[in-house]
Amino acid sequence: MKHNIALAVFAAVLGASTIGASAADFAQTSTAQTLPQTGGKEIYNAVCSACHMPGGQGATGAGAYPALAGNEFVDSADSVIAWVLNGHKAMPPLGGVMDDAQVADVVNYVRHDLGNSFEGDTTAEDVAAVR
Template identity: 60%
Template sequence: MKTILTAATLIATLAVSGAAVAQDFVQSGTTPTLPQREGQAIYNAVCSGCHMADGRGAEGAGAYPPLANSDFVESPDAVIAWVLNGYRAMPPLGSIMDDEQVAEVVNYVRHNLGNSYEGSSTAADVQAMRE
């Protein structure tokens, strides 16, 4: 019985949080990339479903590492590579974001969520990693 209640709670939580994220993830039919242009908006639309809005991460059907207060995001090149190509269970997102969008979300994660790493990534940095 406890397992059924735990599963029901998880499903309800994912359904509620997923609905808000799915609503933000609407793509227009005129562009192959996300409509969001700012780092926080991209994070909220794509990343927060697994890593949570505050970046604390989650465990349930899978393990989603925290990005908040995290040494994991110190290297901008590593974060760019993960966004472009995926990392472990994280899917590659390079096909739905242009270079500027990738740079924006990387900068958001590295400068917010309790992180304050130096330096900013640019679209040129992302383009170089795509090649």
């Protein structure tokens, strides 16, 4: 049930997005259990940028979406992993639609790009330990 709700949220967010992604980007087949995107930037652009904005600057409007760029919170890889997996407040849980490598990739992208340069790389094993 959570998996279906998360997919519905993604489809709704992407339908309203102006960054070029479409609900088709999240189309799942009966054999695919995770998002089709790979690589941190691709996953971020397809999933996260609709709320956190392409440059990670965050947004306010229908809700408050915190900036990820220049945000000391993302220094803690374990905290970012936990929020990606389990969601937080209005952010839906993504652990059911991303495998450990996808979560690690997007966590690394948020922590090392978007104007951030926090140390350390997150691995799929790190994600599995938090999961």
